[in-house]
Amino acid sequence: MTIQGGMSDELANQPDLLDPLLDKIYLLPALSRLALKKYIREVSYPKGYILLRADKVETDIYFIKKGIVRAYAQTPANEITFWFGQEGDIVISMKSYVENQKGYEDVELLDNCDLYQLKIHDLQQLFGQDIHLANWGRKLAEQELVKTEERLISRQFRTAGQRYNELLQKNPALIQRVQLGYIASYLGITQVSLSRIRAELK
Amino acid sequence: MTIQGGMSDELANQPDLLDPLLDKIYLLPALSRLALKKYIREVSYPKGYILLRADKVETDIYFIKKGIVRAYAQTPANEITFWFGQEGDIVISMKSYVENQKGYEDVELLDNCDLYQLKIHDLQQLFGQDIHLANWGRKLAEQELVKTEERLISRQFRTAGQRYNELLQKNPALIQRVQLGYIASYLGITQVSLSRIRAELK
DNA sequence: CTCATTTTTTATCATTTGTAAAATTTTGTC
DNA sequence: GACAAAATTTTACAAATGATAAAAAATGAG
Secondary structure, three states: OOOOOOOOHHHHHOOOOHHHHHHHHOOOOHHHHHHHHOOEEEEEEOOOOEEEOOOOOOOEEEEEEEOOEEEEEEOOOOEEEEEEEOOOOEEOOHHHHHHOOOOOOEEEEOOOEEEEEEEHHHHHHHHHHOHHHHHHHHHHHHHHHHHHHHHHHHHHHOOHHHHHHHHHHHOHHHHHHOOHHHHHHHHOOOHHHHHHHHHHHO | OOOOOOOOHHHHHOOOOHHHHHHHHOOOOHHHHHHHHOOEEEEEEOOOOEEEOOOOOOOEEEEEEEOOEEEEEEOOOOEEEEEEEOOOOEEOOHHHHHHOOOOOOEEEEOOOEEEEEEEHHHHHHHHHHOHHHHHHHHHHHHHHHHHHHHHHHHHHHOOHHHHHHHHHHHOHHHHHHOOHHHHHHHHOOOHHHHHHHHHHHO
């Protein structure tokens, strides 16, 4: 079986991790899914690569096939990490995607990463043409919205110590994969404070 | 001129504040907008009324025509206000809307309020039928997402004092309309701390 | 394996923020 | 306008967090 269209051989030939990723958002009819996949290509970048830049209107969004990334913002005083992305997560500059404006964040690869790349422009064209893809895009935004709301609530309702424990429970792998300085920043405390919290747990 | 369909006379007869509210999200073709408005009705509730409840899967969403509301969550220790809504804002339990699950929040009316009410079920039906409404729903989620992200960033990047000043500048009316205890909670500090911040500004 | 570099922890002190209680101001009702 | 209730500010003290520096541990290159 061959798949027609602009899809790369690379993408067509390997066991497909993309389909479940797309369907997790919203179950698409086969034709709509194919139409979308025509515009998706796979890319790899090395550890340390800056995938998105705060001073730029980004033109692409990414799905993480393999690897881990962090989003951070530069402030006059220091640098604040406010998001980690792992396998299955979506990397978007929301400001670019929604408002065509510069975002807040740089996104840095903390590992060598394999990514699925998709042009925002192509996606928006599809939204106007295919009701299933329009609803897929709706669910994409809605699911990110719930996740973002959960992060906001966690931050507003829980102390840094509680949030660290929450992270330990829900995502123990993250703490193995990411250095504690970034995690402290993510929790909104200094690395010294995080050390104190960790010391209390022993 | 008469408008056919299920729209109430009340809604049809008054100067329409609803159209601009709907179009601000995403400019709809006339037919799609009419299809949507058929399911929207206007309701009023008094100050103190609890519009959404944390322990309930909510079935409706609301647009605020007139008035001001707050969302808060009950914690074992106390009550945390984490959102204010005013004219033009949308009141949704995102967990109910997106995942059909209980949310975190009660929403209390801080004034007598006029609201536009819309059943989530009806809206979701429309999303499957009309690509323009599907894209309207997409933009609704996307715009709320950017707003939520901005609240998260504000909270993570700025001190309570900075955030109070930001609020003073961007939304001075809010501070007039809402008691400071709620605003302190919203800023993530005690009322005593907020008093200290306000005292320093004089 | 060893050394240099980076990351994490520990210790000390200064600052900020919270808690509790009292004093003051504002609001709403009769 | 006077009173009661609610909201806000002030004060004093306690607890938590940050800044800085130094020690310890972990990581990585040769």
